[in-house]
Amino acid sequence: MKYSTMTHPTQTYALELEGIEVAADAIKAGKLVAFPTETVYGLGADATNDIAVAKIFDAKGRPHFNPLIVHLPDLESATDIARFDKHAENLSHEFWPGALTLVLPRIAGSALSLLVSAGLPTVAIRIPAHEGARMFLRAAGCPIAAPSANRSGHISPTTAQHVSEAFGDEVATILDGGPCRIGVESTVLDLSGGDPMLLRPGGVPIEELEQVLGRTLPTADATDNRPRGPGMAGPHYRPSIPLHLDATTHRPGEALLGFGPTEAATLNLSETGDLREAAANLFAHLHALDRGSFSAITAMPIPDHGLGRAINDRLRRAAMPHE
Numbered sequence: 001m002k003y004s005t006m007t008h009p010t011q012t013y014a015l016e017l018e019g020i021e022v023a024a025d026a027i028k029a030g031k032l033v034a035f036p037t038e039t040v041y042g043l044g045a046d047a048t049n050d051i052a053v054a055k056i057f058d059a060k061g062r063p064h065f066n067p068l069i070v071h072l073p074d075l076e077s078a079t080d081i082a083r084f085d086k087h088a089e090n091l092s093h094e095f096w097p098g099a100l101t102l103v104l105p106r107i108a109g110s111a112l113s114l115l116v117s118a119g120l121p122t123v124a125i126r127i128p129a130h131e132g133a134r135m136f137l138r139a140a141g142c143p144i145a146a147p148s149a150n151r152s153g154h155i156s157p158t159t160a161q162h163v164s165e166a167f168g169d170e171v172a173t174i175l176d177g178g179p180c181r182i183g184v185e186s187t188v189l190d191l192s193g194g195d196p197m198l199l200r201p202g203g204v205p206i207e208e209l210e211q212v213l214g215r216t217l218p219t220a221d222a223t224d225n226r227p228r229g230p231g232m233a234g235p236h237y238r239p240s241i242p243l244h245l246d247a248t249t250h251r252p253g254e255a256l257l258g259f260g261p262t263e264a265a266t267l268n269l270s271e272t273g274d275l276r277e278a279a280a281n282l283f284a285h286l287h288a289l290d291r292g293s294f295s296a297i298t299a300m301p302i303p304d305h306g307l308g309r310a311i312n313d314r315l316r317r318a319a320m321p322h323e
């Protein structure tokens with residue numbers, strides 16, 4: 001059943017076969033789809049499509065690139081993109097599908113966009129318990145990156161109406177599955193660095209995790225010596241060579257990370273000056289230049305609006321000197 005779209009270009013569908021088909025096609029076409037999970041509504045895009053992932057950050061108005069959770073319909077599809085150690089195996093068997101997100105090492109060479117992980121070697125994975133959500137994920141046939149479907153700095157949406165109020169026509173399709181059962185986001189647990197660490201309390205109680213792990217869980221801010229949780233102050237991707245910002249010239253031996261029309265760039269984030277394209281290329285280009293034999297990376301200035309703010313935020317952090 002399709003709802004009225006007379007006043008609104010976004011199409012809202014009940015979470016039934018027809019809507020799921022339309023939404024899956026939108027995902028395959030690189031568009032944004034909002035969908036319900038048992039925690040909150042997510043703003044989803046094909047996690048293997050850099051430009052589609054960049055659209056998420058654009059629509060949310062995030063001033064920085066936070067890594068995104070990758071949603072999958074089942075455990076089998078997760079083992080293609082992340083490495084599961086014993087803790088991860090135990091916890092996934094116990095709590096998946098459900099409101100637990102696990103941060104795990106990415107499998108190198110997976111099809112996932114680097115932007116999904118904000119350049120980090122890890123990936124956050126969740127298999128929602130919501131039946132309709134998993135039907136949609138299966139129909140889409142690709143991993144789906146999805147933050148909560150709210151604008152940056154606003155509260156998370158627990159109804160389809162919250163989503164349409166927040167995004168207007170920036171979302172191609174909204175799947176309406178009614179109010180979310182849990183209503184708070186998933187618990188995020190980092191298993192990428194050996195000892196489990198809690199990054200965000202959420203839908204699965206910490207006590208239940210501790211029971212399965214047989215130990216108490218440290219939280220990220222209590223033990224800040226470990227580089228992880230890439231929130232505002234957290235760690236982030238940093239190249240191994242110095243990065244200079246807002247450059248107009250570069251010295252011999254240095255790589256020039258270009259933006260806009262220029263002949264001089266070693267790699268160009270976007271020759272046409274398109275910020276979405278630049279966001280999509282940012283981490284891949286930084287990684288590529290870091291792997292080259294350059295003495296430093298020199299980045300041309302990026303306009304500080306829209307996605308440019310997030311790009312500049314990441315570039316500034318990537319340029320911080322190594323201690």
Ligand code: TXA
Nearest residue numbers: 039041042067068069103122123124147148185186229
């Ligand atoms: O319930 C939920 O988790 C919802 C639904 C839609 O699944 N999603 C959600 O996503 O809340 P978001 O983007 O609003 O929050 C994801 C959290 C952020 O705090 C982010 O920093 C963290 O997970 N995160 C994601 N990937 C990470 C990674 N590779 N390393 C560390 N933290 C990560």
Ligand code: MG
Nearest residue numbers: 147148156185
């Ligand atoms: Mg959120």
